[in-house]
Amino acid sequence: MTREQWVAHLEQASSRGSGAPVAPVRSRRGREPITTERIVAAALDTVQETGFEDLTMRSVAAALDTGPASLYAHVRSKAELGDLLVGELCSRVHLPRPDADHWQEQFIALCAGLRDQFLAYPGVARAALAVVPADFGTLRVAEALLATLRTGGVQPRQAAWASDAAFLYICAYCLEAADGDQQRRDVSGTAIGAEEIATRLQMLPADTFPHTIELSRDLTAGDGHDRFAFTLDLIVRGLDH
Incomplete structure (x- = not known):
């Protein structure tokens, strides 16, 4: 992540913290839209079943009944997804x-x-x-x-x-x-x-x-x-x- 990307990330995180809505990617055929939260939840379920080593963007997409391309509007790579997973788990720590x-x-x-x-x-x-x-x-x-x-x-x-x-x-x-x-x-x-x-x-x-x-x-x-x-x-x- 470059310095410019870091600044943009902080601005986005601050917007989320202030309650500003994050637009989901609308799914075709009336299915539930893909969101970062759904991606993280599906990825954690996959890790719990098969372990992080076997986690791929394709396996997460399959769990959400969509294609990998649908995920990239929210998560650009497995490394970024991993950061989100760790962040979610850390948010559960008292x-x-x-x-x-x-x-x-x-x-x-x-x-x-x-x-x-x-x-x-x-x-x-x-x-x-x-x-x-x-x-x-x-x-x-x-x-x-x-x-x-x-x-x-x-x-x-x-x-x-x-x-x-x-x-x-x-x-x-x-x-x-x-x-x-x-x-x-x-x-x-x-x-x-x-x-x-x-x-x-x-x-x-x-x-x-x-x-x-x-x-x-x-x-x-x-x-x-x-x-x-x-x-x-x-x-x-x-x-x-």
Whole structure:
């Protein structure tokens, strides 16, 4: 997106925020008109069923019973569609009023809320890494993360980098979860669980991998989102405030 396109995007977003109507593309044969909102909803349904990797403009068009050309009046590419999807999911995240007494808990809760939205749509976190965010939904979450850290007294540079690090970690965590099922299967398709991974690590040469063997159970330990909470706690408690 060029500087000029960015300015136009901001003007359009401001118009939407003020309630100005956005004209839909009228469909032939009396069908419901194609709108950006319908495109996003259909795309999210598709991602939830088949994953973001398999999402195409053609598959979204098929879900809307139209042709791909009908979508391009609203969305120019899969990258732009991905930005809209991430923005929609971010708009569903609860943004608390920053509280100096509870900023660490609020920051972690914000990250967990975004994590849960991404996990519900396999692979969509990849879209968050593909382009510079332009959707206001995404930018509002970023603003909330910064506001929470600054309210807690975190210094400007640390707040900026910590919020970025947290966002990157959320995306990586969700992508690993989306791809993990396939990665944790052997060539025959048999699932490789934590116990099996630990056993294989313990079979490594002891003189070369002593610490890996010693910590094999710890390397594969953790239930639910234990590791996520651990990492976010490390980030916030390592900040000067």
